[in-house]
Amino acid sequence: MVRGIGIDSVDIEEMRRLCADAEGAFVIRAFTEAERAQAFARHDPATCLAGKFAVKEAAFKALAHLTACGFDFRLVETLEDECGCPCVTLDGPLSPVLAEAGVTELLVSITNERGVATAIVLAQ
Numbered sequence: 001m002v003r004g005i006g007i008d009s010v011d012i013e014e015m016r017r018l019c020a021d022a023e024g025a026f027v028i029r030a031f032t033e034a035e036r037a038q039a040f041a042r043h044d045p046a047t048c049l050a051g052k053f054a055v056k057e058a059a060f061k062a063l064a065h066l067t068a069c070g071f072d073f074r075l076v077e078t079l080e081d082e083c084g085c086p087c088v089t090l091d092g093p094l095s096p097v098l099a100e101a102g103v104t105e106l107l108v109s110i111t112n113e114r115g116v117a118t119a120i121v122l123a124q
Contacts, residue, residue, distance in 0.1 A: 062121045
């Protein structure tokens with residue numbers, strides 16, 4: 001059963017600026033160590049991080065109305081699976097939020113087009 005859906009878009013050039021600003025303070029605050037490692041192993045880390053940030057925002061939109069107080073979107077960790085597909089880590093700090101919301105699965109899709117990264121999250 002679908003419990004929530006969220007979508008978000010992030011400007012890749014803005015993410016590039018945020019990555020360069022103040023020695024990456026935003027990146028350190030907004031992304032997990034594993035997310036940063038995956039992104040900086042890519043030829044264009046800003047594009048990868050923009051997609052991951054869009055997932056965080058989309059997940060917040062899909063789940064916030066299902067929880068008592070919402071949640072910190074930084075709990076959402078998006079990594080690529082063995083096939084390179086994006087997936088949200090469900091067994092980490094986000095686990096209690098998902099349990100409260102009655103969500104057992106988050107389906108994720110990311111696309112990059114014309115300088116914008118867009119993600120959609122379906123909570124079920």
